[in-house]
Amino acid sequence: MxxxxxxxxxxxxxxxxxxxxxxxxxxxxxxxxxxxxxxxxxxxxxxxxxxxxTVAPYGLLSADIVISSEEGNTLTDAGEIARARMFQALGVPGVADATPLYIGNLPFTLDNGSTVSLLSFGFDVSQPEFVSPSIAASFASLTIENTVILDRDTRGMPASVIDALMAGGRYEFEANGNTLVAVGTMNIGGGFLADGMLAMSDQTFLRSFPARTSSAPNHILLNVDDGVSVDTVVERLRDALPSANVKVLAADASAQADLDFMSSERxxxxxxxxxxxxxxxxxxxxxxxxxxxxxxxxxxxxxxxxxxxxxxxxxxxxxxxxxxxxxxxxxxxxxxxxxxxxxxxxxxxxxxxxxxxxxxxxxxxxxxxxxxxxxxxxxxxxxxxxxxxxx
Known part of the structure; x- marks a missing residue:
């Protein structure tokens, strides 16, 4: 030395x-x-x-802009927003399409008696352009009533269940009084709020969360027309929508805002x-x-x-x-x-x-x-x- x-x-x-x-x-x-x-x-x-x-759930989405309630803190810790805002947004120049997004925490009990908590996302299955390629292959199967896509990295989930799903099998379980059938898997992982993720149709979501209504999603996702600046459309939306109870952010800005909130306010x-x-x-x-x-x-x-x-x-x-x-x-x-x-x-x-x-x-x-x-x-x-x- x-x-x-x-x-x-x-x-x-x-x-x-x-x-x-x-x-x-x-x-x-x-x-x-x-x-x-x-x-x-x-x-x-x-x-x-x-x-x-915190930002992992954005991996499920393929959207340019996110409209949320001003009361919400992050994508998964969000308030509810009137679905009518989606129709207002569709009237703004540059907006190509829009869809509601529903989010809720769904617990269920495994055969061994342990409880698993799944952060559940309800999508309009007629609009596959709003989901990422990671679940696009299985997305069409969600048109069948009570079918879901299960996160294969869910904490506490038996390996045999995941292996069977990845081999083309199905897994049936009961959550919140509703029988669900997993027909595919995705790779997102658990976090501090839940053990894993779950993707389903908006109709299956509303049956699993009977207290929720279709008129009050958690977010509205937008895609813009080709060749149109996302920032320009964001400014137009902010002018068109009431700023007192609605916030409009580009998807990447929304993810960064979630990180800022978790690191400085949580x-x-x-x-x-x-x-x-x-x-x-x-x-x-x-x-x-x-x-x-x-x-x-x-x-x-x-x-x-x-x-x-x-x-x-x-x-x-x-x-x-x-x-x-x-x-x-x-x-x-x-x-x-x-x-x-x-x-x-x-x-x-x-x-x-x-x-x-x-x-x-x-x-x-x-x-x-x-x-x-x-x-x-x-x-x-x-x-x-x-x-x-x-x-």
Missing amino acids: SRLLTYLFGRLPIGWLQLSHNKARLVAAVSGVSFATLLVFMQLGIMGALNSS PTGIIFGFGVFMGILVGLVIVYQVLSTDVADHLGEYATFKAMGYGQPFFLGIVFEEAIVLAVFGFIPGLIVSIGLYAGLRAVTGLPVEMDASRAILVFLGTLTACTISGAIATRRLAAADPADLF
């Missing part, structure tokens, strides 16, 4: 030699940085799963964001304590260097070297353990907790920055010290 660092820095790796001289302190420091890195990784992983599950998003901040703070404190103690233990050596004419940049270089070593040595085990915990969480909860390169790079740069800041703070004592006083 000393030879490698000598080659990289072009000088004797004083910082590394100081750290490695006290093995116990080095292990403790690296463990502390690893713990802080692990904490940040886990908070970011769960926050990423929250964001992914308690879960705020808690995970605070957890990331605490992880960074823990790392700063640990590295500062280690480097500050190291500086104090080697004041005599630093004083000698200062008396010989070495300036503050030289001392900063040594402490920054230590900070880089701690950042790299602490990041690697933190990353490895995080990947293992991600896999465990994914297996147990079914949440989309994934490690990607961008997150790993972001956390590494954050670890490096935090360690560097701690190093800069730890050298403040040397900047104003007099060599004579240090002896």
Whole structure:
């Protein structure tokens, strides 16, 4: 290691030699940085799963514009909007077609007695252009009464049921007093609000949710004419529809608004964001304590260097070297353990907790920055010290 660092820095790796001289302190420091890195990784992983599950339902849709109630928060946490708004929207220039979308949470009990919650989407089956290719192949089968397409990644669903469906079989179950028959599968996954997704016709939806009426869908989906700007049609719709109780967003803007709401207004998003901040703070404190103690233990050596004419940049270089070593040595085990915990969480909860390169790079740069800041703070004592006083 000393030879490698000598080659990289072009000088004797004083910082590394100081750290490695006290093995116990080095292990403790690296463990502390690893713990802080692990904490940040886990908070970011769960926050990423929250964001992914928030926008996952958009994977069922193929629409340019979403009209919703102003009372709604996200696509799946929405109020009801008058179906009459759909006919008003069809009169706006540039709107090619429109369809209502119904959403509800449908629980049912498995044969083993456990309960599964399915976020159910009711579509007008005469308008397949509003659904994504992921369910288009099975969409025509929803014209049959009480047929549904089941999410094969539903938490708690027996593997035998999914295997049978994927082999062309059927699965019959009772939910909310209505007998449903799954005739196909889709791949969306569960989230924080439900264990999985369910697609059905609007008529099947209304039978499964008898308290709902066809005149009050949760959203209205629109597609625009070819060659017409979506943003232009959005502005026309905002002028034509009452802004007091209706919001009009392009589909991608609607998904981004959902993410913003979950991360800044929902308690879960705020808690995970605070957890990331605490992880960074823990790392700063640990590295500062280690480097500050190291500086104090080697004041005599630093004083000698200062008396010989070495300036503050030289001392900063040594402490920054230590900070880089701690950042790299602490990041690697933190990353490895995080990947293992991600896999465990994914297996147990079914949440989309994934490690990607961008997150790993972001956390590494954050670890490096935090360690560097701690190093800069730890050298403040040397900047104003007099060599004579240090002896």
